[in-house]
Amino acid sequence: MSYGAVVMPPSDSDQTAAPPPEQEATATTPQTDGTPAGPRVGVNSAVPTGRERRYPPPEQFRGPVVARRGQVERSTTDQRLLDTRSPSGFVHGDPWRVLRIQSEFVEGFGLLAELPRAVTVFGSARISVDDPIYAQGRRLGAALAEAGFAVITGGGPGTMEAVNRGAQEAGGLSVGLGIELPFEQRLNDWVDLGVSFRYFFVRKTMFVKYAEAFVILPGGVGTLDELFEALTLVQTGKVTRFPVVLIGSQYWSGLVEWLRSTVLPAGLIKESDLHILSITDDVDEAVRIIVQGTAGHAEPPRSEVAEP
Numbered sequence: 001m002s003y004g005a006v007v008m009p010p011s012d013s014d015q016t017a018a019p020p021p022e023q024e025a026t027a028t029t030p031q032t033d034g035t036p037a038g039p040r041v042g043v044n045s046a047v048p049t050g051r052e053r054r055y056p057p058p059e060q061f062r063g064p065v066v067a068r069r070g071q072v073e074r075s076t077t078d079q080r081l082l083d084t085r086s087p088s089g090f091v092h093g094d095p096w097r098v099l100r101i102q103s104e105f106v107e108g109f110g111l112l113a114e115l116p117r118a119v120t121v122f123g124s125a126r127i128s129v130d131d132p133i134y135a136q137g138r139r140l141g142a143a144l145a146e147a148g149f150a151v152i153t154g155g156g157p158g159t160m161e162a163v164n165r166g167a168q169e170a171g172g173l174s175v176g177l178g179i180e181l182p183f184e185q186r187l188n189d190w191v192d193l194g195v196s197f198r199y200f201f202v203r204k205t206m207f208v209k210y211a212e213a214f215v216i217l218p219g220g221v222g223t224l225d226e227l228f229e230a231l232t233l234v235q236t237g238k239v240t241r242f243p244v245v246l247i248g249s250q251y252w253s254g255l256v257e258w259l260r261s262t263v264l265p266a267g268l269i270k271e272s273d274l275h276i277l278s279i280t281d282d283v284d285e286a287v288r289i290i291v292q293g294t295a296g297h298a299e300p301p302r303s304e305v306a307e308p
Helices: 021-026 077-082 094-112 132-146 159-169 200-209 221-235 249-263 283-293
Strands: 028-030 036-039 059-062 065-068 118-122 150-153 174-179 193-197 214-216 244-247 277-280
Touching (some): 094 200, 118 159, 118 221, 132 159, 150 159, 174 200, 193 200, 214 221, 221 244, 244 283, 277 283
Parallel strands (some): 150 174, 244 277
Antiparallel strands (some): 059 065
């Protein structure tokens, strides 16, 4: 944005008396040596009342923004941009964050646009390699790959690693979408295509946009967040024909029973909302639910689909 003219009030010597009538239409601002500097920008040329002329306050235009009085800045945007000595604090401001958020969306869309049909799988990062859930996740990744799906996970350890590993070993495409966390966490070694995000909401968009179904294995707060986000999107019609499968009936049955016995009688959800969920302990059944629920979703490569 460029800066417009800055109008400063005249010196005291300019306010002592009104100019002759023939000069009122082109009031001038005296220089320090007393010589006129030409017409004053923005000054009302009407004849003033009283002994002193009243001038408007200093005014500055910054694109669509008007700044007056103490808000007027003494430098321009270009000056600050080209000044290598300028402070770097601007990179922590909200306008700069908007650009960074935009860049993350562009990076994610660009990376994942050519994905084949995919399923997003959620689960805990705290599952060890010798845990039965790890083995189940590995079987799930392989079964999805054999059914023609790429798998998308959070790219971390535990269940995410198991699913990525199973898909990669079965010859499928293994995708990991990482997130910046306060503690060290890298993409697991079984990710074929990965990207890390700063912002959770950008990452969540990628989980949904490029998947046709969600599978949720046992997990904690993050997994529950992703589960209920998926339920909300389906319930509100933001995504359609989107299977949501819970694997592990013993783990998930208490949550589903609470929804049925407490939330439903309170009138806070409908009976049909509970039908969004499918629960199973069998990996093959989970894949069948997904294949049946996404029948007809097949489409040409995304690069061949014209933008609306």
